[in-house]
Amino acid sequence: MKVVAGVDIGGTSTQVALCTEDLTVVDRLEVPTPATAGGGAMVGAALDAVRLLLDRADARLLGVGVGAAGVVDTRDGRILVASDSFRDWAGFAVTAAFQEALGVPAFLDNDVNAFLRGEATAGAVAGEPDVLGMTLGTGVGGALWLDGALYGGPHGAAGEIGHIPGFGDLPCTCGGRGHLETLASGRSIAARYGERTGRELSAREVAEASDPDALAVYEDAGAAVARALLVTVGLLDVTTVVIGGGVSRAWTLLEPSILRALATEPPVSGHPVRVVPSLLGGDAVAVGAAARVRAELGV
Numbered sequence: 001m002k003v004v005a006g007v008d009i010g011g012t013s014t015q016v017a018l019c020t021e022d023l024t025v026v027d028r029l030e031v032p033t034p035a036t037a038g039g040g041a042m043v044g045a046a047l048d049a050v051r052l053l054l055d056r057a058d059a060r061l062l063g064v065g066v067g068a069a070g071v072v073d074t075r076d077g078r079i080l081v082a083s084d085s086f087r088d089w090a091g092f093a094v095t096a097a098f099q100e101a102l103g104v105p106a107f108l109d110n111d112v113n114a115f116l117r118g119e120a121t122a123g124a125v126a127g128e129p130d131v132l133g134m135t136l137g138t139g140v141g142g143a144l145w146l147d148g149a150l151y152g153g154p155h156g157a158a159g160e161i162g163h164i165p166g167f168g169d170l171p172c173t174c175g176g177r178g179h180l181e182t183l184a185s186g187r188s189i190a191a192r193y194g195e196r197t198g199r200e201l202s203a204r205e206v207a208e209a210s211d212p213d214a215l216a217v218y219e220d221a222g223a224a225v226a227r228a229l230l231v232t233v234g235l236l237d238v239t240t241v242v243i244g245g246g247v248s249r250a251w252t253l254l255e256p257s258i259l260r261a262l263a264t265e266p267p268v269s270g271h272p273v274r275v276v277p278s279l280l281g282g283d284a285v286a287v288g289a290a291a292r293v294r295a296e297l298g299v
């Protein structure tokens, strides 16, 4: 069996998925990310997982795709800007390390871009030519798939929807104020719930609590997401949206306020907007990274 490996290097865990040439996941493994031990250790942990999966599947590896948070150089396969939680990661030559260790081609993408490539290739919006992708995780990420390809923009930051202003006046993690992320990220949902109730719960626990304060916080998050996507729809005429990340697992809490906003403020084009949750879930980034390999190698 010939396989492509997709690697999703997150702040706390690294997911590795082995995919067939048609991007079916045949096996997967999740290992802790040794983020404080540096780039070499992080790639080492991912390599161990890839090798273990290859042994288990008795498969031949065609290539490796990696999705990582932060600003990345997709041509050079190098991390450009990483968050403080990663040690010795900015500047790390990721694809060179994978290629050297495994002897196959390797490619690097930003994790939100990989998420969208995964969903647009083999997930909730497979085959759609134009899609806005949003990830509601610890932070809020965005990506654009236009005319069947990722659109990075002149500085590689297209679709960065989490840090656009116009969403109130709360301080944002980036130092700005009133960004979408202050209402719609997992961290913000927990903080907004804490302000109302004095209780310290995670976004997931807030969703499970489902009390009036929890519903109100998720309602605000959904309404903010809807406003951001309506701006994008109006600007680009992209009417398909896929939403992933941990917060999107509380879809039944988010969806009503999103649908309400779409009903009250439909795009002027009159085209209906379709908003769907991620289908690939925790596999999305890894499958998207594997899809890049398939596209590059033409397998």
Ligand SMILES: [Zn+2]
Pocket: 162, 163, 164, 172, 173, 174, 175, 176, 177, 179, 181
């Ligand atoms: Zn911000």
